[in-house]
Amino acid sequence: xxxxxxxxxxxxxxxxxFRGELDCESILDQIKEQLSSKxxxxxxxxxxxxxxxxxxxxxxxxxxxxxxxxIKGYFLxxxxxxxxxxxxxxxxxxxxxxxxxxxILGEDYEFEDExxxxxxxxxxxxxxxxxxxxxxxxxxxxxxxxxxxxxxxVIFAFVAKLQIVARWLKLDAETGKQLFKQLVDEIRxxxxxxx
Numbered sequence: 001x002x003x004x005x006x007x008x009x010x011x012x013x014x015x016x017x018f019r020g021e022l023d024c025e026s027i028l029d030q031i032k033e034q035l036s037s038k039x040x041x042x043x044x045x046x047x048x049x050x051x052x053x054x055x056x057x058x059x060x061x062x063x064x065x066x067x068x069x070x071i072k073g074y075f076l077x078x079x080x081x082x083x084x085x086x087x088x089x090x091x092x093x094x095x096x097x098x099x100x101x102x103x104i105l106g107e108d109y110e111f112e113d114e115x116x117x118x119x120x121x122x123x124x125x126x127x128x129x130x131x132x133x134x135x136x137x138x139x140x141x142x143x144x145x146x147x148x149x150x151x152x153x154v155i156f157a158f159v160a161k162l163q164i165v166a167r168w169l170k171l172d173a174e175t176g177k178q179l180f181k182q183l184v185d186e187i188r189x190x191x192x193x194x195x
Contacts (some may be wrong), residue, residue, distance in 0.1 A: 004150040007034045011158055024166045039152050042068045046156050049075055050163045060104055070153035073144045080111040088121045134164050
């Protein structure tokens with residue numbers, strides 16, 4: 001039996017003046033302990049997608065074949081963004097366009113945000129580019145869970161956003177804190193809207 005309401009209600013809420021370290025592993029362990037065995041398997045697949053050593057053809061084939069709408073949609077978008085990055089680098093380095101691109105979507109697939117990603121990649125500031133790409137991913141996460149309240153996908157969306165926050169805490173503590181505050185505010189607003 002799934003208890004999504006309890007899990008979502010128990011997601012950590014820190015004050016907006018968060019100053020400490022974010023213990024992602026502890027948060028993820030707490031979520032995992034409360035999931036059903038079926039959802040735990042999907043949760044593990046989601047987490048593998050944040051391990052750069054896992055991101056190959058086998059992973060994306062599994063993720064895109066997932067029965068979970070969030071995992072499938074998120075990693076479809078992630079793959080498209082990554083392929084855009086590789087093509088952009090290939091162009092800059094004078095290599096053939098499709099070198100190292102994971103072509104598992106078929107030739108007819110068109111990524112609707114390709115122009116947005118290419119515009120971001122053309123920027124001169126590396127940190128600004130990374131932030132803009134993460135903002136694009138954040139917006140996609142929101143879109144994938146639009147109008148959902150107590151579902152596994154809301155939990156998985158929280159986990160995906162938590163990974164973005166954790167990354168920025170490592171790169172830039174102030175940006176990470178701002179993103180974490182945004183995530184906390186979203187959770188608070190979602191809880192208020194269902195009360």
